[in-house]
Structures are given as C-alpha cells and as structure tokens.
Amino acid sequence: MSAPAPEKLVEGAEPKRLRGHLRVQAILDAAGALFAERGYDAVTMTEVAARSGAAIGSLYRFFPTKEVLADALLRRYGERIDAELAALADEAATLPLDAFADAFVDHALAWAPDRAAALVLIEARHMAGPQRERLRESMRARFCETIAHVNPALGPDRVEAKARVLHQLFKLVAANAGEGAAVLRExxxxxxxxxRGRAADG
Amino acid sequence: MSAPAPEKLVEGAEPKRLRGHLRVQAILDAAGALFAERGYDAVTMTEVAARSGAAIGSLYRFFPTKEVLADALLRRYGERIDAELAALADEAATLPLDAFADAFVDHALAWAPDRAAALVLIEARHMAGPQRERLRESMRARFCETIAHVNPALGPDRVEAKARVLHQLFKLVAANAGEGAAVLRExxxxxxxxxRGRAADG
Amino acid sequence: MSAPAPEKLVEGAEPKRLRGHLRVQAILDAAGALFAERGYDAVTMTEVAARSGAAIGSLYRFFPTKEVLADALLRRYGERIDAELAALADEAATLPLDAFADAFVDHALAWAPDRAAALVLIEARHMAGPQRERLRESMRARFCETIAHVNPALGPDRVEAKARVLHQLFKLVAANAGEGAAVLRExxxxxxxxxRGRAADG
Amino acid sequence: MSAPAPEKLVEGAEPKRLRGHLRVQAILDAAGALFAERGYDAVTMTEVAARSGAAIGSLYRFFPTKEVLADALLRRYGERIDAELAALADEAATLPLDAFADAFVDHALAWAPDRAAALVLIEARHMAGPQRERLRESMRARFCETIAHVNPALGPDRVEAKARVLHQLFKLVAANAGEGAAVLRExxxxxxxxxRGRAADG
DNA sequence: CATGAATGAGTATTCATTCAT
DNA sequence: TATGAATGAATACTCATTCAT
Incomplete structure (x- = not known):
C-alpha cells in the first residue's frame, strides 16, 4: 500500500547555462567568505543566499545541503591548492635552496586568503566527508615531491617526516600573512x- | 547526581561554597571534553548539564550564558598554559640551547591534551570576548621572555618577531603529539x- | 577527530507531573481533531501546538516527531476501540441475534466520532509504523471472537472471512453516523x- | 519527450490540439498513478511532470494549479464510474436478482484499480472543490436507479436510503478486491x- | 537554592508557482 | 509556445534561556 519516495539527488543540479555558472561561483564566494568570518555552524544558508544575491530556493537548487555546499567549497579550494603546490614542487627542482625557501614563503602567503575558509571547513568536527581526507592526502603527496626534489638523497621515511613538517610550516607561514617584515624575515x-636541514641531518 | 562532597572534612562552615566549587569544576570539565569532541556550536547546554551531573537550571546559575561558560573555560585554560610557559621561560634561562629545544618540544607535547578544547574555543569566530585577546597577549609575553633569555643580545623588535614565530612553533609541535619518532626528531x-637562529642572524 | 552525536530519544519524555499529563491529553485531543478535519499532511505541528494551547517547544518535548504524535494518537485510539470491541464480543455471546445486530450498530455509531482521526491516520500512506498493523490485527481478532460467538458452528476459515466482512460493516455503519432513521433502519x-447468514450458509 | 503524435493520421489541421490532448492524458495518467501510490500531499508537481514526460512549465499550462489537476482527475474518473454504474443500473433491470447481485460484485471489483487514486482524492480533506459533491451526487443517482429497478415497489424515501447503503456496499466490495474466494463468497x-431485503421489508 | 518543564526565536529544507529565455 | 531556472512562503524541528514549583 505504501510506497517509498523516489531517490533524492545527492549532488546539486549542474548549472547548464552561463547564468547558472556565474551564480554557482557567486554562491561559493559568498559561502567561503562567510565561513571564513564566522565558522561553519554559525553561518546560515539564508545568509549565504542573501550575500550571494540568490534566493534561498536557488541556493538549494545547486547545493541541496549545507554539507554539500561545504564540500563543493572544499573541492574548489583543493584544486587551487594542488595547482599551487604542484608549482611549488617544480620550483623545488629548479631553484637553488635559498631562493626556493623564499618561493615557499611567497606561495604560502599567496594562498592565505583562501586558507581561512578552507581551514574552518577542514577543522569542522561534523562533516566527516571523505573530501577532507582526500585533500589532506593530495597535499601530503605534493609536499613529499617537494622534499624529494630539495633533498634527493633522503630515504622514504625521512621524506615522509619532513614532508609532514613542511606541510605544517606551509600553514604556519600562511597564518602570518598580515604580519610585518620582521616576522616574515624570521x-x-x-x-x-x-x-637545509643541518641539525637533523648531521 | 552531584559529586559526593566530603562535607565532614571541612570545618562545616562553608559546605555550600565547596559544593559550588566542585560543581563548577565538574561543569567546566564536562564542557571542555564536549567542546573538544564536537566543537562549540554542536554542543548543547543540556548536554553539558547532563554530562556534568548538574541540572540545567544549576548550570545557568553558575554560567548565565553559553558564552560565559566558554569564557570561563578559556580563563582556566589560560592559567594552566601560563604556568607552563612560565616554567618554559625559566628553563630558557638555565638550560643550554639544545637541551632547551628538547624541553620546548616536551612542554608543547605535554600541553597537547588541553589544547583541543582550548583551540576549538579560540578559533570559534563568533565569540568575540576579550578573553581571547588577553590569553593571546599573555602567551606572547611569555614567549618574549623566553626568547630574551635564549638570546639576550636581541633588540625588542627582533624579540617580538621571534616570539611570535616561537608561539606558532609551540602550536605546531603540539599538533603533532600523536606522531612517530621520525617526525618528532624533525x-x-x-x-x-x-x-640557534643562524640564517636570520647572519 | 570527529565524534558521533549522542543517541536521540525516539519516544518523547513521559510527563512526570499532573500538569504534564493534562498537557499530553490536550495535545492528543487537538491533534486528533485537526487530523480528522484536514488530514495528516495538511496539519502543521504549529497548528497542533496552538490549538492545544502549548508552545511549539512543549509539543516537541512530548512528541519529538509528527509521526510519533500520530502513533500516540493511534495507540490511544486503539485502546478505546479494543475496549469497545471486547464489549461487543461479549454481547455477541449473551444477546439474541436481532438484539445483537442492533447493539452492533449502536457500538459502531458510538465509535464514529473517534473514527475520523483514526481513519485518516491509518490510511496515511507514509507513516508505515507497526502501529497500524498491530491495530488492524487486534481488531480482526475481536471480530473473529464476535463471529464465533454468534455462530459457534462455523469452521475457522468461515470465521475469518465473516470477521473480515463484519469489520468492514463496522466501518460502514460508523460512516453513516449522521444519517437519518431510514438509513439506520437499512x-x-x-x-x-x-x-443470520441465510444466503451464504444455505 | 512527448508521446509520438501520429500527426499524419489526422487531416493535418490540428496537430497541436491532438498533441495537447495526448499530453493531457499522459499527465492525468501519471498524476493518477502517483496519487494512488503516495497520496495527494506527498506527490509534487515536479514528479508528476517528470513521470508524464512533460516539462513543469507545460504541466502548468494545462493545469494551473495542483488542485485543478486533482479536479480534472476526479472528473475523468467520474465519467468512467458513471458509465460503469449506468451499465449496472441497466443490468438491474434485466437480470434476475441473484445474478444481479453477482454482477454488482463483479462491477465493484472491476472498478477497484481506479478506485485507489479516486479515493485518495475524494478523502483528501482540504481540496473542498464542488467536484466531490457533484461526483457523489451522480453516483447516488445511479444507485437510486439501480434500487428502483431491483425493487420497483419502494417509495422514494426507501429508495434513497437503500441507494445510500448500496453505494457504500459498492465501496466495501471494491476494498476487498485482493481477497480470497471465501471473503468474496460472503x-x-x-x-x-x-x-432481497427480507429483514427490512417485512 | 535546586529543578526541569515551558518558551519561542531561529534553522535547514521543500515545493507550488512564476517568468525570462 | 515550450522550457526549466528562479522565487520565497511555509514547515518540521532545535536549543539557549527563563521561571514556576
């Protein structure tokens, strides 16, 4: 007698026209800014809609869930950071060490604006999603590449360990984007x- | 329901005040654990009350607002971390540099358990409270002390800058509490x- | 890092004081009337709250879900109808056949007011709940008793079949509660x- | 997307009108099936459009409101049932009583499949529409005809009363479409x- | 003072309907 | 005319906070 409701879409409708694409971008931008400012939980979907200039219904057409929205944001962010880190790994192969250290800091600083929203989302306790793991993993791989280029003689374990620390240094530098020259020099x-790894290598 | 108060051990004078104190501690413990597990927004006052064994009305008698509760937690946490950093600053004055570096890492790792709840609260974007600033400021002061002890020749600006970075290194190390020996060595x-500051000093 | 949220109550809080019991009754009455008037889907929880004089939050304290509310209503209704049908079965054993036929009609008519809300809930396509099956089953059992009393010579299959039809006649009569004497006579x-079963028995 | 219209079979004059007719039929079919499966409220206009192969905009061109759609469905259903009942009334005039009783049951069973969607719509409390009344009225008239044919001696009041009960018996039988032979025999x-009306006539 | 029932503003989400393309 | 993206009022449900007992 009763009948199960039909399957629900898990992904929002892909925008098919230019207008839709622009709208999706606007929504992601608005959501990114708001999440960065106030955290995942504190931001309401209504606010995201308002800030992006979309009606609440339109927001839900593309992102049927707050979590899906966060995921999309994380995915977009992941693409950007991966490109950035790929470039960094390349430079590690071509630049002399000191120049590369500067380049590393520059990349980290350039990344900083995106960082806030991304970090909030990654740290958010709920939204377990595999998105987070995937992102973390791809970043780690890039840092391993980088370390391997800088110091080709290292065994895989050392590479892993140093890559992990380098990853954290990347975040550390990004966290200081607004600071003065003195801090940046440090x-x-x-x-x-x-x-250069003097201490640990010796 | 409430923690059994050892009423007879005291002079019978202030059983209520003592009970109140214990209850406050229980509430703060419960809140700290829950915030660390699930984040500030996701935890409900009712849960805090239940976990601490207090009635919701009692919880509100001591902490008239969720934000006040978070603030109190942050204050308690601030006292602990300040003691820790004070000890660290002392060691900076007495230990040789390499030994101190190890001590620094040890302190940071020891701090890690507390860190989770505190970090959640500090990062929570909304709760503006002056508590955060005050905590940050006192930590910075301790790190300045430490740097000054390690490197007495530095001018105040350099001390400021290095202290800031040292602060972040403290957090960075704490974030690696669970990692293997290879990472810790790095x-x-x-x-x-x-x-030692070779590069920046030269 | 992430933690699952604690289990949610499936049943609403049992009222522990008189006030609470009265409130629960008021809510069930309001919900019953509204469901009967306008159907399950068309009634909003806010309306139920308003009509019962409770705040929306209070409504949800006792009935954490619209479905739970419907289930509770069905349970209450089930108790009443079972008492009614038990009495009917007794009369089937003691009254002469024609008198019993009249009693049957009277019982069905007496039941009519409750019927509307119950029917709406039983027919509602969603809310699969076992409540429905249980109710249907217990009613069928009572009608079997009744038939067995009226016509002790029947085999179990005939009893089943006649009980089923009797069940439907019960509903049919109840559906004519407001009609004139001529219809009731029919x-x-x-x-x-x-x-009497002339045709089918012969 | 739309059902392939046999455009060439017609004189080429009104391909649109034909297409529209087919589309309307498809929509009504889809809506009927969905309403029967899941109830009026639970079905969305978007689903109806999807199942009928029409765009949501087209659906609204033909049926400017969900209620209008339900009404149209009810009207179509009314036409069918009226034809059925007219045939029944005829048979009442020509068949001997026992044969007619069997025919009555057969007609009711044959009607059962349509019944689901119609019943859902008729029972739906909100949609007040005059459609329901009109349908009920025309059915009653047919049942009056039938009773008059079966029992020409009855006065108009008795006819009314018996027709009403016959109407309900029609529904009762239809509700047992899936049951076993024993029930049908009853x-x-x-x-x-x-x-035959023994009891009431005597 | 302690308790926990009551309150109601606020949140994510749905869906009938409109209208620009 | 046909399409489906856009709209926003409405809905179920949550939770910080209050207050009668």
Missing amino acids: LRALVAGFL | LRALVAGFL | LRALVAGFL | LRALVAGFL
Whole structure:
C-alpha cells in the first residue's frame, strides 16, 4: 500500500547555462567568505543566499545541503591548492635552496586568503566527508615531491617526516600573512633552516 | 547526581561554597571534553548539564550564558598554559640551547591534551570576548621572555618577531603529539635551528 | 577527530507531573481533531501546538516527531476501540441475534466520532509504523471472537472471512453516523441479515 | 519527450490540439498513478511532470494549479464510474436478482484499480472543490436507479436510503478486491441478502 | 537554592508557482 | 509556445534561556 519516495539527488543540479555558472561561483564566494568570518555552524544558508544575491530556493537548487555546499567549497579550494603546490614542487627542482625557501614563503602567503575558509571547513568536527581526507592526502603527496626534489638523497621515511613538517610550516607561514617584515624575515629563515636541514641531518 | 562532597572534612562552615566549587569544576570539565569532541556550536547546554551531573537550571546559575561558560573555560585554560610557559621561560634561562629545544618540544607535547578544547574555543569566530585577546597577549609575553633569555643580545623588535614565530612553533609541535619518532626528531631539529637562529642572524 | 552525536530519544519524555499529563491529553485531543478535519499532511505541528494551547517547544518535548504524535494518537485510539470491541464480543455471546445486530450498530455509531482521526491516520500512506498493523490485527481478532460467538458452528476459515466482512460493516455503519432513521433502519437490516447468514450458509 | 503524435493520421489541421490532448492524458495518467501510490500531499508537481514526460512549465499550462489537476482527475474518473454504474443500473433491470447481485460484485471489483487514486482524492480533506459533491451526487443517482429497478415497489424515501447503503456496499466490495474466494463468497451473500431485503421489508 | 518543564526565536529544507529565455 | 531556472512562503524541528514549583 505504501510506497517509498523516489531517490533524492545527492549532488546539486549542474548549472547548464552561463547564468547558472556565474551564480554557482557567486554562491561559493559568498559561502567561503562567510565561513571564513564566522565558522561553519554559525553561518546560515539564508545568509549565504542573501550575500550571494540568490534566493534561498536557488541556493538549494545547486547545493541541496549545507554539507554539500561545504564540500563543493572544499573541492574548489583543493584544486587551487594542488595547482599551487604542484608549482611549488617544480620550483623545488629548479631553484637553488635559498631562493626556493623564499618561493615557499611567497606561495604560502599567496594562498592565505583562501586558507581561512578552507581551514574552518577542514577543522569542522561534523562533516566527516571523505573530501577532507582526500585533500589532506593530495597535499601530503605534493609536499613529499617537494622534499624529494630539495633533498634527493633522503630515504622514504625521512621524506615522509619532513614532508609532514613542511606541510605544517606551509600553514604556519600562511597564518602570518598580515604580519610585518620582521616576522616574515624570521619565517624565511625558519623555512630555509628547515630545508637545509643541518641539525637533523648531521 | 552531584559529586559526593566530603562535607565532614571541612570545618562545616562553608559546605555550600565547596559544593559550588566542585560543581563548577565538574561543569567546566564536562564542557571542555564536549567542546573538544564536537566543537562549540554542536554542543548543547543540556548536554553539558547532563554530562556534568548538574541540572540545567544549576548550570545557568553558575554560567548565565553559553558564552560565559566558554569564557570561563578559556580563563582556566589560560592559567594552566601560563604556568607552563612560565616554567618554559625559566628553563630558557638555565638550560643550554639544545637541551632547551628538547624541553620546548616536551612542554608543547605535554600541553597537547588541553589544547583541543582550548583551540576549538579560540578559533570559534563568533565569540568575540576579550578573553581571547588577553590569553593571546599573555602567551606572547611569555614567549618574549623566553626568547630574551635564549638570546639576550636581541633588540625588542627582533624579540617580538621571534616570539611570535616561537608561539606558532609551540602550536605546531603540539599538533603533532600523536606522531612517530621520525617526525618528532624533525621537530626538535626545527626548533633547535630556529632558536640557534643562524640564517636570520647572519 | 570527529565524534558521533549522542543517541536521540525516539519516544518523547513521559510527563512526570499532573500538569504534564493534562498537557499530553490536550495535545492528543487537538491533534486528533485537526487530523480528522484536514488530514495528516495538511496539519502543521504549529497548528497542533496552538490549538492545544502549548508552545511549539512543549509539543516537541512530548512528541519529538509528527509521526510519533500520530502513533500516540493511534495507540490511544486503539485502546478505546479494543475496549469497545471486547464489549461487543461479549454481547455477541449473551444477546439474541436481532438484539445483537442492533447493539452492533449502536457500538459502531458510538465509535464514529473517534473514527475520523483514526481513519485518516491509518490510511496515511507514509507513516508505515507497526502501529497500524498491530491495530488492524487486534481488531480482526475481536471480530473473529464476535463471529464465533454468534455462530459457534462455523469452521475457522468461515470465521475469518465473516470477521473480515463484519469489520468492514463496522466501518460502514460508523460512516453513516449522521444519517437519518431510514438509513439506520437499512443498516440494522443489513447487519442482521449478514449475521443470520441465510444466503451464504444455505 | 512527448508521446509520438501520429500527426499524419489526422487531416493535418490540428496537430497541436491532438498533441495537447495526448499530453493531457499522459499527465492525468501519471498524476493518477502517483496519487494512488503516495497520496495527494506527498506527490509534487515536479514528479508528476517528470513521470508524464512533460516539462513543469507545460504541466502548468494545462493545469494551473495542483488542485485543478486533482479536479480534472476526479472528473475523468467520474465519467468512467458513471458509465460503469449506468451499465449496472441497466443490468438491474434485466437480470434476475441473484445474478444481479453477482454482477454488482463483479462491477465493484472491476472498478477497484481506479478506485485507489479516486479515493485518495475524494478523502483528501482540504481540496473542498464542488467536484466531490457533484461526483457523489451522480453516483447516488445511479444507485437510486439501480434500487428502483431491483425493487420497483419502494417509495422514494426507501429508495434513497437503500441507494445510500448500496453505494457504500459498492465501496466495501471494491476494498476487498485482493481477497480470497471465501471473503468474496460472503460479500456476494451480503449483497444478495441486502437486495432481497427480507429483514427490512417485512 | 535546586529543578526541569515551558518558551519561542531561529534553522535547514521543500515545493507550488512564476517568468525570462 | 515550450522550457526549466528562479522565487520565497511555509514547515518540521532545535536549543539557549527563563521561571514556576
């Protein structure tokens, strides 16, 4: 007598026209800014809609769930950071060490604006989603590449360990984006020292 | 329901005040654990009350607002971390540099358990409270002390800058509490290198 | 890192004080009336709350879900109808056939007011709940008893079949509660004829 | 997307009108099936559009409101049932009583499939529409005809009363479409008994 | 003072309907 | 005319906070 409701879409409708694509971008931008400012839980879907200039119904057409919205944001962010880190790994192969240390800091600083929203989403306790793991994993791989380029003689375990620390240094530097020159100088020194690896290598 | 108060051990004078104190501690413990597990927004006052064995009305008698509760938690946490950092600053004055670098890492790792709840609260974007600033400020002061002890020749600006980076290194190390020996070795090297300050000093 | 939210109550809080019991009754009455008037889907929880004089939050304290509310209503209704049908079965054993036919009609008519809400809930396509099956089953059992009393010579299959039809006649009569004497006379004749069972027995 | 219209079979004059007609039929079919499966409220206009192969905009061109759609469905259903009942009334005039009782049951069973969607719509409390009344009225008239044919001696009041009960018996039988032979035999006996009208006539 | 029932503003989400393309 | 993206009022449900007992 009773009948199960039909399957629900898990992904929002892909926008098929230019207008839709623009709208999706606007929504992601608005959501990113709001999440960065106030955290995942504190932001309401209504606010996201308002800030992006979309009606609440339109927002839900593309992102049928708050979590899906966060996931999409994380995916977009992941693409950007991966491109950034790929470039970084390349530079690790071509630049002399000190120049590369500076480049590393520059990349981290350039990344900073995106960072806030991304971090909030990654740290958010709920939204377990595999998105987070995937992102973390791809970043780690890039940092391993980088370390391997900088220091080709290292065994895989050392590479892993140093890559992990380098990953954290990346975040650390990004967290200091707004600071004065003095701090940045310290950071460059910190990174250069780490890459040169005197202490741990000896 | 409430923690059994050892009423007879005291002079019978202030059983209520003592009970109240214990209850406050229980509430703070419960809140700290829950915030660490699930984040500030996701935890309900009712849950805090239940986990601490207090009635919701009692919880509100002590902490008239969720934000006040978070603030109190942050204050308690601030006292602990300040003691820890004070000890660290002392060691900076007495230990040789390499030994101190190890001590620094040890302190950071020891701090890690507390860290989770505190971090959740500090990062929570909305709760503006002055508590955060005050905590940050006191931590920074301790790190300045530490740097000054390690490197007495530095001018105040350099001290400021290095203290800021040291602060972040503290968090970075704490974030690696669960990692293997290889990573820890890298971290010790990183900290030692930073404190020695070769690159930036030259 | 992430933690699952604690289990949610499936049953609403049992009222522990008189006030609470009265409130629960008021809510069930309001819900019953509204469901009967306008159907399950068309009634909003806010309306139920308003009509029962409770705040929406209070409604949800006792009935954490619209479905739970419907289930509770069905349970209450089930208790009443079972008492009614038990009495009917007793009368089947003691009254002469024609008198019993009249009693049957009277019982069905007496039941009519409750009927509307119950029927709406039983027919509702969603809310699969076992409540429905259980209710249907217990009613069927009572009608089997009744038939067995009226006509002790019947085999179990005949009893089943006649019980099923009797069940439907019960609903049919109840559906005519507001009609004039002429219709009621026809109904009494219909029931008497069915119980006497001339045609089918011969 | 739309059902392939046999455009060439017509004189080429009104391909649109034909297409529209087919589309309307498809929509009504889809809506009927969905309403029967899941109830009026639970079915969305978007689903109806999807199942009928029409765009949501087209659906609204033909049926400017969900209620209008339900009404149209009810009207179509009314036409069918009226034809059925007219045939039944004819048979009442020509068949001997027992044969007619069987025919009555057969007609009711044949009608059962349509019944589901119609019943859902008729029972739906909100949709007040005059459609329901009109349908009920025309059915009653047919049942009056039938009763008059079966029992020409009855006065108009008796006819009214018996017609009303016959109407309900029609629904009762239809509700047992899926049941076993034993139940059907009881139903035939019930109907025959009622038509013969021993008890009430005496 | 302690308790926990009551309150109601606020949140995510759905869906009938409109209208630009 | 046909299409399906856009709209926003309405809905079930949550939770910080209050207050009668």
